[in-house]
Amino acid sequence: MADQGADPRCRCVAVAADLRHDWPNALAEAGFDTQRPTAWLAEGLLYALPSEGANLLLERITANSAPGGFLAFDHAEDTDALRSARAQVAEELVALWQGGPGEPGPWLTQHGWTPEVRDVAEAAGGFGRPAPPAFDPARPGSGRGWLCTARLKA
Ligand SMILES: C[S@@+](CC[C@H](N)C(=O)[O-])C[C@H]1O[C@@H](n2cnc3c(N)ncnc32)[C@H](O)[C@@H]1O
Incomplete structure (x- = not known):
């Protein structure tokens, strides 16, 4: 990256935290300045929290925004097809699954976000790509997966 002259335009500070604990205080x-607009990214994470844990995470993100x-994350319904796809990556991914929130649109709206x-x-179709098998509606047993962005209402 340095050879390409790709110098960072921001300061990067890594903060290790268990998201079930008091991470806002660690930030x-x-x-971390809560008065400045923030972009939050929770990729491949929500499924690893139980629904109450996902609610608490979003409540804390909202309180600190x-x-x-801006918020972005992915999420999916748990299905046999997705479970077996996860198992092919790593058994740990199967054991990590705790469910996360329900359908993300209403969940975000309830917490004051415009999803x-x-x-x-x-x-995937919009990019000319096939649907991942676990999310392909043409396959029996497939489920829904979501790519979500949201803005916090003023
Ligand atoms: C599929 S990976 C996502 C990887 C991530 N998007 C990245 O690019 O590094 C899920 C991650 O969530 C982390 N995780 C699961 N539960 C967590 C928790 N309670 N607090 C913090 N991280 C957690 C796991 O350790 C794992 O690294």
């Missing part, structure tokens, strides 16, 4: 101690804050939710199979 504050590392200098200035208006205009944009895309179905994984439709998004």
Whole structure:
């Protein structure tokens, strides 16, 4: 990256935390400013939290976001097809599954966010790609997967 002259335009601070514990305090101690708009990314994470844990995570993200804050994440329904796809990557991914939130659009709206939710199979089609088998509606036993972005309402 340095050879390409790709110099960072921001300061990067890594804060290790268990998201079931008091991570907002750890962020504050590392200098996080809640008054400035923030982009949150929770990729491949929500399924590893039980529904109450996912609610608590979103409540904390919301409480630590200035208006205009941005949030992105993926999520999916648990199905046999998805479980077997996860098992092919690593057994740990099967054991990590705790469910996460329900359908993301209403979940985000209830917490004060304006969501944009895309179905994984439709998004893949938009890029000229086949739907991942576990999300392919043409296959029996497939489920829905979602790619979500949201803005915090002013
Ligand atoms: C599929 S991976 C996502 C990887 C991530 N998007 C990345 O690019 O590194 C899921 C990650 O969630 C982490 N995780 C699961 N439960 C967690 C928790 N309670 N607190 C913090 N991280 C957690 C796991 O350790 C794992 O690294």
